[in-house]
Each structure stands twice: as C-alpha cells, then as structure tokens.
Amino acid sequence: MEKESLLNYLYRFFDIIVLLFIVFDFGYDFEENYNSPHVIGLIFLTIGLLAFNTFKFLTFKYKSNKKVALVNMVLITGMLFASGIVAILNFNFPFDYILQKVKPIFEGGLIFYFLLRLLVLVRHIYDIYFNPAIVFVGSFMILALTGGFLLMLPSATTNGITFTNALFTSASAVCVTGLTVVDTSSAFTIVGQSIILVLIQLGGIGILTFTSFFAFFFRGSSSFKEGLNTKDFIAHEGLKDVFRAALNVVIFTIGVEAVGAAFIYSSILDVATIENKFFFSIFHSISAFCNAGFSILSAGLYDEAIRFDYFLQWIIMTLIVLGGLGHNIVFNFYQKIKTHVVELFDKTIIHKKIRIITLNTQIVIYTTIFLLVGGFIFLFISEYNNTLLEHHSIFGKITAASFNAVTPRTAGFNAVDFTQMNVPSLLFIIFLMWIGGSPASTAGGIKTSTFALATLNIFAVASGKSRIQLFGRRISSESTSRAFAILCISLITIGISIVALLIFEPKGTPLLTVAFECFSAYSTVGLTLNFTPTLTEPSKYVLIACMFIGRIGMLNLMVGLLRRMNHQFYEYPKENILIN
Numbered sequence: 065m066e067k068e069s070l071l072n073y074l075y076r077f078f079d080i081i082v083l084l085f086i087v088f089d090f091g092y093d094f095e096e097n098y099n100s101p102h103v104i105g106l107i108f109l110t111i112g113l114l115a116f117n118t119f120k121f122l123t124f125k126y127k128s129n130k131k132v133a134l135v136n137m138v139l140i141t142g143m144l145f146a147s148g149i150v151a152i153l154n155f156n157f158p159f160d161y162i163l164q165k166v167k168p169i170f171e172g173g174l175i176f177y178f179l180l181r182l183l184v185l186v187r188h189i190y191d192i193y194f195n196p197a198i199v200f201v202g203s204f205m206i207l208a209l210t211g212g213f214l215l216m217l218p219s220a221t222t223n224g225i226t227f228t229n230a231l232f233t234s235a236s237a238v239c240v241t242g243l244t245v246v247d248t249s250s251a252f253t254i255v256g257q258s259i260i261l262v263l264i265q266l267g268g269i270g271i272l273t274f275t276s277f278f279a280f281f282f283r284g285s286s287s288f289k290e291g292l293n294t295k296d297f298i299a300h301e302g303l304k305d306v307f308r309a310a311l312n313v314v315i316f317t318i319g320v321e322a323v324g325a326a327f328i329y330s331s332i333l334d335v336a337t338i339e340n341k342f343f344f345s346i347f348h349s350i351s352a353f354c355n356a357g358f359s360i361l362s363a364g365l366y367d368e369a370i371r372f373d374y375f376l377q378w379i380i381m382t383l384i385v386l387g388g389l390g391h392n393i394v395f396n397f398y399q400k401i402k403t404h405v406v407e408l409f410d411k412t413i414i415h416k417k418i419r420i421i422t423l424n425t426q427i428v429i430y431t432t433i434f435l436l437v438g439g440f441i442f443l444f445i446s447e448y449n450n451t452l453l454e455h456h457s458i459f460g461k462i463t464a465a466s467f468n469a470v471t472p473r474t475a476g477f478n479a480v481d482f483t484q485m486n487v488p489s490l491l492f493i494i495f496l497m498w499i500g501g502s503p504a505s506t507a508g509g510i511k512t513s514t515f516a517l518a519t520l521n522i523f524a525v526a527s528g529k530s531r532i533q534l535f536g537r538r539i540s541s542e543s544t545s546r547a548f549a550i551l552c553i554s555l556i557t558i559g560i561s562i563v564a565l566l567i568f569e570p571k572g573t574p575l576l577t578v579a580f581e582c583f584s585a586y587s588t589v590g591l592t593l594n595f596t597p598t599l600t601e602p603s604k605y606v607l608i609a610c611m612f613i614g615r616i617g618m619l620n621l622m623v624g625l626l627r628r629m630n631h632q633f634y635e636y637p638k639e640n641i642l643i644n
Contacts, residue, residue: 081109106170107147113177114140136177143173201616204267208235208612211263220256228604235608237263239615240506242357242476242590243581245597245604249362254343257360261347267615268354268387268506269317313391317353324349324383331376337369352383354506357476357590365479372455374463377479381467384475385436389428390505396425423537424513428502431512439469439496446489451480472496474507476590483593487576490593494580497587498554508588508614510554517547550617558586561610568602581607586614 114137121133147166154162211234216225225233229245236243237260248257329345338344344360351358361367370376386394400420444452444465452461467479472493482490500509520532521544532539561582566573577593584591585607599607 106167106174110140110143110170110174114144135180139173139177139180143169200270204238204612204616207263207266208238210234211238211259214259215252215256217255219253220259221252222250225251228601232604232608233260234263235611236590237356237358238267239588239611240264240268240354240356240508241585241588241611241615242351243585243592243596243607243611244358245599247362248358249360254340257343257347260358261350264354264356264358265350268350268356269313312395316391316394320383320386321346321349321353324353324379327379328376331373331379332370335369335373337367348380349383352380352475352477353387355384355387355473355475355501355508355588357471359477363478365477366481371479372460374460377463377467380475380477381470384470384473384477385432388473388475388501388505388507389432390502390507392504393425393428393502396420396422423535423539424503426535427513427516431516432502435473435496435499435512436466436469439472439492440466442492443468443489446486446492447480450486450489451484468493469496472589472591474500474509474587474589476584478591482591490576490580493591494583497583497589497591498558500587500589508586510550510587514547514550517544518551521548554586554614557610557613558582561586561606564606565603568600568606582610585610588614 117133117136117140121130121137147169150165150169151162154165208231212227212231214220215230215234216227218224225246232243232245233248235241246252248260252260325345325348328349329341332338332341332344335341347358347360350356359365361370365371365377365380403420444461447465447468448461452464455461455464464479467477471477471479473496482493485493498509499515500511501507503511503513517532517539520534520539524530524532531541532544558579562575562578565578565582566575569578577595580591580593581595583589588611596607
C-alpha cells in the first residue's frame with residue numbers, strides 16, 4: 065500500500081510537469097524555433113511517461129489502476145510510433161524540419177493524456193464526495209476559471225486580454241452562451257479559439273458525462289454510488305447501464321458534430337474569404353450542436369460572405385435542433401424505429417403493443433414543434449417588410465424566418481441584424497429565449513417540458529382538476545412543483561440581473577436592451593443588441609453569475625445543498641391559503 069501511495073504521488077508530480085509543459089509550449093511563442101531545448105524536453109518527457117506507466121502497470125495490483133496505466137501506455141506508444149514514422153519519411157530533410165513535423169504529434173498526444181488524467185482525478189473526487197449537484201457545480205466553476213487563465217496566455221490572444229474579459233469569455237464558452245465582450249475572430253489566435261472550442265465541448269456535453277465515459281472505460285462496471293452521480297445529468301432512468309449511456313452520449317455527440325462539420329465544409333468550399341475551412345467547419349459544427357453560438361467571423365453568420373448561404377443555415381439549424389432536443393429524445397426515437405424494423409423482418413417475434421415513446425418525449429416534441437412553427441409564422445409576418453427585405457427570394461425569406469425562430473432556442477447565432485428588428489419581434493424572441501430547449505440537452509432556458517407543465521397546470525386549475533392528465537398518463541405532483549420552482553427562480557434571477565445592470569450601466573440605457581441581454585445570459589442563448597461589448601466591469605460579473613446560474617440551474621444547486629436534510633415522517637393539519 066505504501067508503495068502504491070508513493071507511485072500515486074509520483075503520478076501527480078508527472079501530471080503537473082505535463083501541465084507546465086503544455087502551458088509553456090502553447091502559451092508562449094517561439095518563432096518557429098523547433099530546435100529549442102523545450103522541444104527536446106517534450107520528447108524526453110514523453111519517453112519518461114512511457115517508462116513510468118510501464119513500471120506502474122507491472123507494479124500495481126488493482127485491476128482498475130492497471131487498466132489506466134495500460135491506456136496511457138497505448139496512447140504514448142502510439143505517439144512515439146507515429147513520430148517515428150514521420151521522422152523516417154522525412155529522413156533526408158534537416159533536423160529542424162523533422163522536429164517541426166513531429167512536434168504537433170507530441171503536443172496533441174500530451175494534451176489528450178492530460179485530459180485523461182484530469183478526468184480520472186474528477187472521478188476520484190466524486191468517489192470521495194458523492195453529492196452530484198455540488199460536484200457538478202464545482203466542475204463548471206473550476207473549468208471556467210481554468211479557461212480564463214488559459215485565454216490570458218500570450219499566444220492565445222493577438223493583443224492581450226484582461227482577466228475580466230478572459231473570465232467572461234471562458235464562462236460564456238463553458239455555459240455555452242455565446243455572449244462575447246471581445247471579437248472572437250480578431251482578439252483570439254488559433255490557439256485561443258481552440259481553447260474556446262474545447263471549453264464549449266466540455267460545457268456542452270457536461271464534464272460529468274465525460275468523466276462517466278472514462279470511468280466506465282477504465283473500470284468496466286459501475287457502482288450504485290457512481291450511478292447516482294451521473295444519472296441525474298444524463299437523464300437516464302436506471303443505474304445498471306448509466307455509464308454505458310454516458311458512452312452513447314459522447315459517441316452520439318461526436319458523430320453528429322463530425323457529420324455536421326462535413327456538410328458545413330461542403331457548403332463553404334467556394335467562399336474565398338474563409339481561409340481555414342477545416343477549422344471553420346469543426347468550430348461551427350461543435351458550436352451549433354452545443355447551442356453555444358460562438359463564431360470565428362466578426363459578424364457571425366450575418367457576414368457578407370455567408371449571409372445568403374441558405375444551405376449552411378439549414379445545416380446549422382439542424383445541428384441546433386438536435387442539440388436542443390437532447391440525446392434521450394433521439395435515443396427514444398431510435399429505439400422506436402429499431403423495434404419496428406426488427407418486428408418487420410423477424411416474423412417469429414410476437415407483436416406486443418408496448419409503449420416505447422415516453423410521455424417526456426411526447427411533451428418535448430409537441431412543445432418544440434409548436435414553438436418552432438409558431439415562432440416561424442410570427443417572425444415571418446412581423447419581419448416580412450423589415451429585416452427579411454434583404455432576402456429577395458421566398459425561399460430566402462422562409463430560411464431567414466426559420467433561422468430566427470430556431471436560434472433563440474438557445475443557440476445564439478445571428479443571421480440578421482437584431483438591432484433592426486421590430487419591438488414585437490424582439491419581445492417574442494425574449495419569450496423564446498426564456499423557454500429555451502429541452503431537458504438533458506445542450507440548450508438552456510427553463511426548458512420546454514417546464515413550460516408545457518406550467519401551461520397544462522393552468523388549464524387544469526381553471527377547469528377544477530386536481531391533477532394533470534395527458535396521453536393516458538397522470539403527471540406527478542413532484543414534476544409540477546419542480547416546474548413552477550424553476551419558473552420562479554428564473555424570473556427572480558433575471559429580475560435581479562436587470563436591476564443590477566440598470567444600476568451599473570450609464571443612465572438612459574434602454575430597458576429593452578438590458579432585459580434582452582439578461583434573458584439571453586440566463587438562458588445561455590448569446591443573442592445581443594450589440595450591448596455586450598459596451599458593458600461596464602461590474603455588469604460583466606453580473607452576467608457571468610447569470611450565465612452560470614442559468615447553465616447549472618439554481619434548483620440543482622439548492623437540491624444539492626438541502627437534500628440531505630432529514631425527511632419528516634409526520635404531517636401537520638392541512639389548511640388552505642386564500643389565493644385570488
């Protein structure tokens with residue numbers, strides 16, 4: 065045991081060394097000096113990591129520890145093998161040129177190695193302290209702070225950045241909001257944009273889902289406590305295969321993003337103003353699916369080069385809707401289709417009328433369709449003689465109106481100039497932003513199911529019913545209570561944010577502009593009336609808090625803090641309260 069403890073301390077020492085090398089290598093420019101000592105040190109560090117993990121694999125007794133060491137050995141061996149192949153293929157070239165070719169392999173491999181180690185550390189933390197809500201909140205806070213410091217590295221920006229602006233950008237990326245106080249395209253280099261992209265991906269899927277994926281991979285099974293830590297955040301009902309569900313989430317996300325990037329790439333092949341089309345495609349695919357709304361174009365999708373690229377807009381809309389629905393809805397439909405296909409070709413199966421599509425899926429789908437269609441009709445009529453005038457074809461107008469109905473749910477991409485919209489249109493967009501996407505998705509807002517339950521409860525109370533009944537099912541009172549709690553918390557948080565911004569901002573700032581900004585921040589949308597870049601320092605921190613609360617959910621935090629209170633096994637006499 066003492067020997068393994070010593071090895072674990074050495075392991076963490078190596079993790080710190082790897083982190084310092086990564087920060088030093090990416091954070092500071094070396095002007096193509098590939099023959100510098102730090103590059104040689106990078107190679108020797110990789111060899112040292114291989115030797116140490118091999119020793120750990122041979123020494124450790126526990127199967128889980130051996131599996132972690134084995135995975136690290138395979139990763140590092142792959143790095144060295146790939147570098148060796150590249151070096152052999154370029155054997156006739158100068159040594160500096162060979163180093164230039166192999167350096168990205170070592171950099172990418174060490175970054176992935178460090179992420180693996182970080183995720184194992186997070187898993188170890190919630191093994192010790194198993195309150196999922198607190199760990200979830202803490203993970204996002206640490207990720208946002210880390211991202212803020214990384215964005216302050218010299219090579220991440222073109223002209224430097226303040227801590228407040230770096231933290232705001234990092235929090236906006238982690239919370240998949242998309243509000244920016246600086247121009248992402250001009251203020252950040254390719255390194256800074258890559259950091260933002262990683263933060264979006266980690267924040268979109270959820271750091272605990274990533275952790276669960278790797279925990280399942282390393283251990284191969286899940287305990288009761290580990291299942292509890294994850295099931296609330298990936299919307300999985302059972303504990304048995306909760307980590308397998310997390311694995312499916314990661315695979316589904318990466319798969320959709322890869323297909324989306326391919327389609328985006330094909331749509332911008334003729335756009336000469338976009339230099340790095342590959343990175344543009346990956347960035348916007350991840351940003352769209354995670355409902356982040358970040359763009360590496362100064363004007364976003366309203367840029368003149370792609371403003372009328374309707375094929376691109378439909379691709380972005382599809383990714384937004386898929387990310388906003390959530391993996392559990394998509395998997396539910398997949399299960400339905402799979403069952404029908406199997407029954408169609410396998411005649412030996414006795415058909416049983418089994419309810420596959422859940423009530424949650426039905427509520428989410430119907431509410432989403434209602435909001436999308438209603439939003440399209442309203443914005444098409446309201447903006448037909450306004451912002452839609454620049455689109456000359458009817459298909460262009462339909463595409464623009466559809467995009468404006470989809471993007472507030474909660475993507476935040478702008479394909480029109482929102483400052484030129486009519487007031488009724490802006491108020492309706494605020495309403496769409498407030499609702500947001502669906503539960504257990506990358507979207508924010510109060511969620512479609514919350515809005516649906518609140519609406520159904522109003523009609524139930526008005527008609528004198530004591531319960532909500534829908535599609536042959538009775539909705540539990542706990543779900544209704546949770547929905548109204550979320551509604552109240554959202555309005556209170558947004559109201560406090562609006563008041564705070566009106567205090568900190570110059571006198572005469574339009575209320576509609578402030579309200580639009582606060583609803584956008586809380587619902588993690590990212591749309592703005594060009595107000596974000598002009599914010600004062602205190603206002604930036606108000607919106608950081610607003611984005612954070614909107615992303616993690618104040619109710620989740622309160623549940624995490626208060627759920628350990630003892631349950632009361634008694635009841636007081638009931639008395640009605642006058643509500644008029």
